[in-house]
Amino acid sequence: MSDTVDARPGPLLEARSVERSYGRTPALREASLSVRAGEILAIMGPSGSGKSTLLHCLAGIFTPDAGEIWFDGRRLDLLNDARRSELRRTAFGFVFQFGQLVPELTVADNVALPLLLGRVGRRQAYPRAGEMLRRLRLEELGERRTGELSGGQAQRVAIARALVTRPKVIFADEPTGALDSLAGEEVMELLVGLARQEGTTVIVVTHDARVAACADREVVVRDGRVTDPYAGQVLR
Numbered sequence: 001m002s003d004t005v006d007a008r009p010g011p012l013l014e015a016r017s018v019e020r021s022y023g024r025t026p027a028l029r030e031a032s033l034s035v036r037a038g039e040i041l042a043i044m045g046p047s048g049s050g051k052s053t054l055l056h057c058l059a060g061i062f063t064p065d066a067g068e069i070w071f072d073g074r075r076l077d078l079l080n081d082a083r084r085s086e087l088r089r090t091a092f093g094f095v096f097q098f099g100q101l102v103p104e105l106t107v108a109d110n111v112a113l114p115l116l117l118g119r120v121g122r123r124q125a126y127p128r129a130g131e132m133l134r135r136l137r138l139e140e141l142g143e144r145r146t147g148e149l150s151g152g153q154a155q156r157v158a159i160a161r162a163l164v165t166r167p168k169v170i171f172a173d174e175p176t177g178a179l180d181s182l183a184g185e186e187v188m189e190l191l192v193g194l195a196r197q198e199g200t201t202v203i204v205v206t207h208d209a210r211v212a213a214c215a216d217r218e219v220v221v222r223d224g225r226v227t228d229p230y231a232g233q234v235l236r
């Protein structure tokens with residue numbers, strides 16, 4: 001295979017030799033990873049191996065102690081807090097294990113919220129939220145408060161909220177971890193199906209081999225190190 005020309009697009013997001021510790025506990029050691037535009041990548045590995053820390057570094061939530069994070073040709077780790085927050089709001093979407101919706105607000109409000117925070121007017125934000133809810137088969141639930149939803153419904157709302165701004169990358173940390181297997185499968189099918197339609201890159205941390213099977217590729221984190229054959233190998 002070494003003499004074949006690699007015609008796939010270059011990396012959209014990369015970690016290069018990233019180190020990160022919590023006090024004296026090292027969580028990442030020279031972790032390198034390369035994700036292409038439109039790729040759906042599963043990050044697997046034992047509990048405590050550094051998966052969530054890696055995801056947080058890639059998303060610009062944590063800054064690495066050493067190493068580099070590159071996003072779309074720019075050093076993400078060198079941006080100041082305000083620029084990183086703006087990038088997270090405009091280019092990234094997040095889905096966590098427990099939806100992290102605002103329970104007092106309705107489903108429609110929760111999905112419109114990222115648009116409203118991005119200064120999209122209500123008259124545009126709510127129809128866009130409604131369209132996303134329709135695509136996630138949630139249109140009947142728009143007026144419900146999110147505190148009244150089942151776990152699977154709440155995760156579908158979290159996906160709608162993550163996708164409504166049309167981000168380049170979705171970061172998902174154990175998105176099915178709190179669901180039974182049927183609800184988990186439905187959530188992953190919807191997330192992956194919509195991401196493929198939109199060309200969205202997805203990075204999903206999971207313990208679940210069935211979730212990883214929905215991805216294009218998986219990498220394993222062990223003891224803060226990543227096995228990624230593509231890391232650092234793609235020429236710009």
Ligand SMILES: Nc1ncnc2c1ncn2[C@@H]1O[C@H](COP(=O)(O)OP(=O)(O)OP(=O)(O)O)[C@@H](O)[C@H]1O
Nearest residue numbers: 022025026027045046047048049050051052053054
């Ligand atoms: N806030 C923190 N303070 C101190 N140590 C932490 C903190 N968060 C994580 N760690 C440690 O860093 C290491 C990596 O943790 P991380 O949460 O990234 O692993 P993980 O692979 O996502 O684990 P899990 O699958 O159990 O969620 C572990 O040794 C963990 O104990």
